[in-house]
Each structure stands twice: as C-alpha cells, then as structure tokens.
Amino acid sequence: MRPFKAVISGGHLTPAIALIENLEKRGFSLFYFGRKFAMEGSQSASFERNYARKYRLQFIEIDSGKFPRYFTWYYFLSLFKIFSGFCRCFLYLLKIRPDIIVSFGGFLSFPLSLAGKILGIPVVIHEQTRVFGLSNRTIGKIADKICLSYNPTLKVPSHLKTTVTGIPLRRSILTPVKYFVPGNKEKPLIYITGGSQGSQSINLFLLKVIPLFLKKYRIIHAVGQSQSESVFQKIKSFKNTLPLNIKEDYTIEKSVEPDKVGSILRQADLVISRSGANTVAELCFFRKKTILIPLPWSAESEQRENGLFLVKTGLAKILDQNKLTLSLLKEAIEEMMILPYEPKKSDVKLIFDPRAENLVSEIETYLIR
Template identity: 30%
Template structure:
C-alpha cells in the first residue's frame, strides 16, 4: 500500500446487528477519511447483512458458514462441513480482492475470513464487543495483529501488547438522528411519549408477549403513549393485531432499517442488552429498560445490563422474571417521573464511547502504515 493511496478493506462478520453494525461504523470512518477506499463485507446469505449491506452501498460477498454452538450432533457435523466450505470461500475472496487489511467483527463469517487472512499473511484486526469474548475471537486474538475491545474486562483474554480499549464503534448516523424526520418517517405524534421496543435484529418473543401483556395495565395512558415496535418476522401479525385491539397508537414493523431515526424519536427504549445496543444507547443517552437475552454466551448480556442498572444508567428485568405488569410499572415510572428519567439519561451518556469508531480507525491506520513500511 502506498502512503495516501487507495486502501481495500475486508470487514467480515454479521449474522446479527450486534456483529454487523460496528463493522459498518468502522467502514463509514474509513470512507470519511480515505475517500478512495473500497470496503468489502463478507457474511452469509442468511444473516442480517444480506439485507442491510446492499442498502448501505458496500460490496458484499458470501461464505457458506453456520454456527457450531448449541446445536444437535447432526447440525454440528453439518456446521463443521460448512466450516471447511467457508474456509475455501474465504481464501477465494481474499485472493480476489487482495485486501490491505481484514477486520473481523464477529459472527459466523468472521472466523474463517480472519483465519484465512492470517494464513495468507494479510494484516488482521478484531473487534470484540462483549465483556466475555467468545471462543472464536479468543482463538483468533492470539494471532491477530490488533484486537480492539469495548470493555476493560476483555483485555485479559488477549495479548496485552496487541490489545486496545477503544469502546464499541457506533454508526455516526445514530449520533445524528433527526426527531423531525423520524416523526414523518414513522407517522408518529410529536406530542406523545414514544416507547421504542425491539428484541434484537430478529425480534424476541418474550419481549413481544410481555409488551402486549403490559398494555392492559396502561389503559389510562392511551392518549399519552405511542409505540414503535420491531417484532421480527414470526410475531409480526400477532403483535400488530394486539396493538390495534388495545387502542394504543404507533408503528409496528418486522424490522427497522432506520435505527438512527428510531432512537431519535424515542423517549424510552425497551430492548435486549447486546453490546452494540448498549453502545448505541449510551452514546446518545437514551433511558432504557433492558431485558438481557438469557442464553447469551457467558451470560454477558445480564452482566452488562446489571452494570448499567447499578450505575443508575438503566432499568433491568431478567427474562425469567419478565411479565406485563412489571414492564408496565417501569414504563409508567419512567413516563411520570421526569427526574428519574433525566438521571438515567445523564448516567447513560457518561458511560458512552461516542468516538470509538475514530479510535479503531486510528489504530487500523497505524497498522496499515506499519505493514506498508515493513514491505518496502
């Protein structure tokens, strides 16, 4: 790579928004600072990236990968077979584009692409979003040129001389969402208190059901509250009909592509506690009710949510304790008690890492420069 010349970057990862969106945040930072850069995303055809990346305007390549964790013996054997296919696909993609760097942001596609990059001596960087890294990143982190972590607790899992505490990259548009545009986009009432509800990129049945059950405990608030609810595909009809029958207004959708506007228009967020969601919530200081996913690796969602609760930066309900009445009580308190709401907002903002993408970009640029100098 020549100094100041065009740079080709592969960003591998996805499956869920939690793995994909930090990669997009970094891609935006590269494009903003190096206009001639070509960004290639690598993912799977069944992950969220298949629908999101084309809308972002980046090149997308697929590998044939499946998860190994929490599957039956048959599915693990099948996944192992696809792992080999994904390795072949990854080598093909790397040879096709000859990237200057490979960034792994987590997910099925990340492991084989970064591993192949190591084998082909391409500079590699890993983004670790969680306080307790998964097995794939723990393995890759031993050999990657750089590891960027979101939590101090993650540092001990990786080589200290190549690990940097940067925070979790957040897309710039999330920081600059327009409430006025969002009101028009979602058809919402500017005079009502807006509750944004989502359970991750694929939805969450327990949150969907609890939210619908909560409505019957809030009948006196029909004229004060409105909802923007991402259901996922499975529960969409059920949730939409339930809102109609309850008399509450709002917008019910399977998936929200315009999350920046969704955050901008919301006064309160009800969501899971994935690392990327928390990074976005704290970057913009949104009051939230966190419902950690109970089967997250190492129980990291509950650990992260509990930390926020202890710092008065969020409310939390454990999934097994989730019910409509408890959720309704918290929504009511956060609507009626402006002092509590503002305290949570301030504490949440204090935890935010708004410049994480810039930090990762600076480190990536230094790695590219070092590799360029060593090749001269």
C-alpha cells in the first residue's frame, strides 16, 4: 500500500512543523505549498522555504494575492493573482493526487483549498488565533473540518463544523536542545522577539534603550527573518559601539534556530514580544512572564485578543506600540521582574493543548480507505 499523501500550507509555519513531524513518523509523503519570499517585494527566502530545504521537504512554490479589504487599484491585481495561484494549485494537485489538504490559514490557503475541493480532496483547516481569521472564514464554507485552538474562538459562525484541537507545538519546543545564552549568568535574562518575521518598529525603538537595560540584564535579541539586511547590520554595528563590560551581555540573532527557541525560553526570566498565536502558545507552555506589544494593525485585532488571553493567566502585561516610551517599558520590566507568578486554576491546564496528536486524529478520519 502506498503511503498517504498530505499537502500542507498556510501563513503559520510553527504548528505546521509540529504536524509535519508527527505525520513523518507515521510514514506520510508530505508536500508544502508556500511562498518563495518572506514578504511581497522582499528577496529574503520565506521561513517555510528555508525549513523545507533544511529538512528536505517537498516544497511547491505558490504565488497568490490577498483578499482586498477595500476597493483600490490593487483590487484587480490581487484578484488576478488569486486566480493565477488557483490555477497553479489545481495543476499541482492533479499531479500529486494527495489524500488530504491541511491549511493553517493565510492568503495562500484560499486558492489551494478551493482547488482541492473541486478535485474532491478533503480539506481540514486549523485556526491558531483567538479570532477566526478572514481567510479561514472564507475557506470554512467549503472545508470538511475546522480545527480551533481556543475555546471559545471569537467570530466563528455557528453553522460551521468545528472541533477544538489546540495549537500543536514543535518537537524542538517540547524537548529543546541544550543552548546556553552567553554573558554574565548573574544577570536576569530578557528574550526580545518580534516573532519569526521580526518587527522593525520594536527593533529600532530598542536601539535607544538597550544600553540602559544592559546595566542590569542580559539580552538575547531575535531581529527577525524578514528584516532587511540593512536593519540587521545597523543593529550589529550598534552592538560594536557598546562598552566591553556590557557588550558580551547582548546577543543578536537574525533568526533563532527553531531547535534553540525552547532552550532560550526555559532560560529567560522575561520575554518582550509580539503576541502572535504561536508565540503566545509557547509562552503559555513555559509559563513565562511577558511584556506583549501587539501588532497595531493585525487583522481583526487578533494579536491583542491573543495577548489578552495571556494577561488573564497572570503571565503578561500589554503595552501599546503607539504609546510606547522608555519610561513605560522600564516600568513594565521592573514590575514584571519582581512579580511572583502563581498559576491560576485556569492556567494549570491551559485552554489550548500542545499535542499534535489531536489534529492528527481529525485528519485520520478522512483517510480510511
């Protein structure tokens, strides 16, 4: 009997990796449909493309447009790119003939799921955020099953077929490799990250304040995969201007290897971060005190909603990026550093479940031959 074939796609790679790791153990033949570049107009390879190369995953490059939220000149170009992406997905699916499609949201998911539905391929979608996203609301009308991370998830139409499976976490998070952050171990460690893509706003703001914080803390700073080389070099040059006695306490990474993230989170005394769904899930898993700076223009205010979940557990404080100042950040760091954390009853067993097996079980119901 030939192995089952699964096509995986979506804007959130982290839970996709957890699923890929689990399906590989079960002998699946896997194909990842993803972007060539990290962002439109960028020449940096996308995170999913780099992952596929590293782990020898079969990668299919797909370009598509985003759903226009407003009528502008970009409207027709976007519709054309969606149609082009649909045609490309349709042809590849005809060639591959997968047994199932699993989508993790994002603009590429629509043309792929539509092509799959027309070809009679079961479509399972997974929503990572606390707010049901626009892409998934659209795809949800044709999907065979919708898997949710949170109970409740906001803005889910009642007629859709849903089940709560949680956010699957990567093996490297659950069982991380040993990695020790350099610097003076007597100083508390702050991990700063804007997520896998990074945040230019946070990065440039921090250049003004990091010398002050290095007097008391060690810092590891993940700049982000999609940040331009000029931004990364600017931060590296900035580090070279620091006095020798604090320079060793400032570690810069353009993109932290997935194998290292779990180890860094275990060591960190405090995390300063965006509040993407997968970041929040990992912070919850490690019970890390966190200062969250949600992306102000995230769709449906999903990052703020993700962050509010973490605040309710007693783990986090939210700062508004548009009102962020040195004094506010300094006050928040000092407050969180001395705050004793005692898990609330709601936090003993978190709302989400980190096991990929829950999602795999839903997938397997469509694979009975």
